[in-house]
Amino acid sequence: MPELLRWHARLGGAGVRATRKRVLVLEALLAEARPITARQVHAELLQRGEPIGLTTVYRAMSSLVDAGLVHAFNQDGEATYRVCGPARHHHLICRACGLVLEQAAERRPDGFEVEAVYGVCAACVRPALSEQDFDAPRDQPGRPRKRNAGADERD
């Protein structure tokens, strides 16, 4: 598995020990195209028969983020994580479908240095439009979470 080895090297290069648990967490993240939560990673590893504590998952995430191998996002107040490349970049995050696109680093003409752009991707814009016709304000990315929301409620 050469890819995992490469990640291993990146871990070491960032001064983070490539322990078994951290590699497991990394594997779980690599298996997902979209950002997932610490709890999801935890559940997935348990399901795979890999015993790991939720605390450990959170700590592994923290190390991976510090090492620059993983980016953390915030969806409905819950942190989600996704592996990402070493080049300087920022993300476009679709609030509707969770899609994340990496974009080359960007500084706007006004000097604002972009780190993350939240919004609705092209594929999701159309249905949303027909629903409320571009007028009523939509939910903000930082909208307080809905605790009782089902698996993944869509507004």
Place this chain on the structure above:
Amino acid sequence: MPELLRWHARLGGAGVRATRKRVLVLEALLAEARPITARQVHAELLQRGEPIGLTTVYRAMSSLVDAGLVHAFNQDGEATYRVCGPARHHHLICRACGLVLEQAAERRPDGFEVEAVYGVCAACVRPALSEQDFDAPRDQPGRPRKRNAGADERD
């Protein structure tokens, strides 16, 4: 106070009763240029001698957001709120100083409809640069919150 009356009208227009408490919350938000938390609003109203429950502040925020008078953001996992105009727009939010800029609605060439842009404003970029020289990845906006952080730690 004609301004407050205008907000009153916007409330009514959105089908939200302009109750005394909601207007108090709105006033508190109007007094702040930057987004503030529900707890801050609560504390400020109590200090002004206006008895109000924290629950009520949260509920008022929710109504105001639904009515489109207020936008909600997420800073370090805590929801912050800010009044905003009726025109379609999105926000530039500086992760470092909390500054929020309203920008005209924007749809990128790739069809992505922008709702919020997190990053570092021009004024904050320079000091950050001298510190870590543009290489190491910085914190993401959605970075899991630090619960024990002081008033407002900056990394």
Place this chain on the structure above:
DNA sequence: TTACAGCTTGACAATGGTTTTCGTTTTCTA
């Protein structure tokens, strides 16, 4: 291999922002 220091792990408790519950109060409409 052994010893040891330091890092990592996991169970559990604590934290703190937000939501729910439920009884009371206020507001709106007739």
Place this chain on the structure above:
DNA sequence: TAGAAAACGAAAACCATTGTCAAGCTGTAA
């Protein structure tokens, strides 16, 4: 006013995340 519906507040519940601490693991010098 009266009655209905919405709003309110205190307290409890919820839940993602972090802190604590003892036990296990890893790297390294001897």
